[in-house]
Amino acid sequence: MAIPRPVPLYPTYRELKDLRFGDYPEIKALLESGESWWLSHWHWGQEFLRYTGRNKSEHTFARFRNETERFLLWVFLIKGTPMERLRKADILEYADFCWQPPESWICLANTDKFVLNNGRHVQNKAWAPFRLKLPKKSTVESTADKQSDKKPDKKKYRPSQQTLTATFTGIIAFYKYLMNEEYLYGNPAQIAKADCRHFIRDAQVKEIRRLTESQWRNVFNTALQMADEDPIYERSLFVICALKTLFLRISELSERPNWTPVMSHFWQDSDGNWWLKVFGKGRKLRDTTVPDSFIGYLKRYRAYRGLSPLPSTGENEPLVEKVRGRGGMTSRQLTRIVQQVFDRAYDEMRLVEGEDKARKLKEASTHWLRHTGASMEVERGRALKDLSEDLGHSSMATTDSVYVQTENRVRARSGKGRSVN
Structure with a gap:
């Protein structure tokens, strides 16, 4: 069975406040193609992100937007189960998914989610929910490198410990908001984090990333x-x-x-x-x-x-x-x-x-x-x-x-x- 290609769910905070589905045809088409609860879940995400945009920093909004979007896309397109029915084992399954997502869900550059086309916001074809971070290229390339034109292997994608922590932080915050608003009555992400097999207990000496x-x-x-x-x-x-x-x-x-x-x-x-x-x-x-x-x-x-x-x-x-x-x-x-x-x-x-x-x-x-x-x-x-x-x-x-x-x-x-x- 082919894995559905993801669609970005949320634009910037400024655009999200007054979003009209007619201006975002792909979001509209995706939500109309799924179960009736997809739309309510999307609105939960919108409320949470609008709250974050009002009360937190721009960086926090962007981080939580990415995590909320990835999670809901997995809930819609992969798991097919509403959030109120998800348990600890389901969140751990999502962590496994984030550890090795399908190649069609991985992009190679940090790009805008939408581009403007004839007055409507359409998906940027270069966008995907996960990004394989490539090492910075040396300004001097070998002749062999120039001739090979080898594409990066997306199968090498693995989230860092910091990225994995941010994933759980975002989902836990999303659940906590929904609990405070009395949409949901439990936070399986909170209890799943301790049992995630991809976390490594770190007792290393921390190196400051600085210049000499x-x-x-x-x-x-x-x-x-x-x-x-x-x-x-x-x-x-x-x-x-x-x-x-x-x-x-x-x-x-x-x-x-x-x-x-x-x-x-x-x-x-x-x-x-x-x-x-x-x-x-x-x-x-x-x-x-x-x-x-x-x-x-x-x-x-x-x-x-x-x-x-x-x-x-x-x-x-x-x-x-x-x-x-x-x-x-x-x-x-x-x-x-x-x-x-x-x-x-x-x-x-x-x-x-x-x-x-x-x-x-x-x-x-x-x-x-x-x-x-x-x-x-x-x-x-x-x-x-x-x-x-x-x-x-x-x-x-x-x-x-x-x-x-x-x-x-x-x-x-x-x-x-x-x-x-």
Whole structure:
């Protein structure tokens, strides 16, 4: 029996609020083709995601949307059983499905779910519920690679432990919402998680995904050189410096439906200290210290944009402006800017210092810059409490476990002295 091809169920939060089925013909066709309970389940998902979009961050909405969508597609197209009849064994069956989904449910790139066609939103043919994450390609390919044109093997897809945890987190949250609304009266996902055979008990020493001093110096020098050669890269230099020096997540620089970072979010207190107001994870506002060393790059970027040297109260210019049009940039646009710098820095570092030392620049993501800046602050001995508040952590214990790892440092020192004979 052929496995049905999945259809995306939910658009972005902004579109989901006032969704009309006539504008999404494939969603309409799918729901009309199934059992009567499919439509009510879809509405449960819509309610849950609208609640998440109102009360959580954009990142949380996107994560829960993906998990809710995958789960309901499995419920509709594979299991064929309403949620109120699912038990612990069924959720474990779904976990097995997520561990090795059918190839038709796997895509190779992060794409939009829908594309606009004659005023209607139709499925993007490149989309699928699961994504096989490919390693970043080296900019230098071998002749054999170019000639083989070999397609990635989707059978190699396996979710990471982090992805599997996110799957259960999303389903548990969905069930919990439905219980609170009195649609359902049990949460089988909550009790199934402990018995999922794909989880590995992890007692490893956690490695911080960060750049070394040398790698960071290459990234910074590359961004500086690009901006010196062509002013259009002043934006890239500013973004790279802000992410690393101010410990920002990429979303905290981006324009979101409920928040637009603007220049007046930089502010100066009565003692002459500069701060940046940040709307962060968990819908929390925090003020991050801005070091004197960063002010020069802020002035440089503002000069490129034709602004006064320093921000003023009430200035509504976006913190990072779009290449075309008005307003701020999205997380995806900012990520592309950073990746461009990483790619060029990798090329230059590989030629000078060799592949081994440059390799991590192929793996690095925007979040590595936040980790790099925080780790360097730990190494220079900055007070943990101050660093924790700049990072926006809810407690110093989080900062210690992620960046300091005091117990592991002591353990490593004690282990160095043992002898072979």
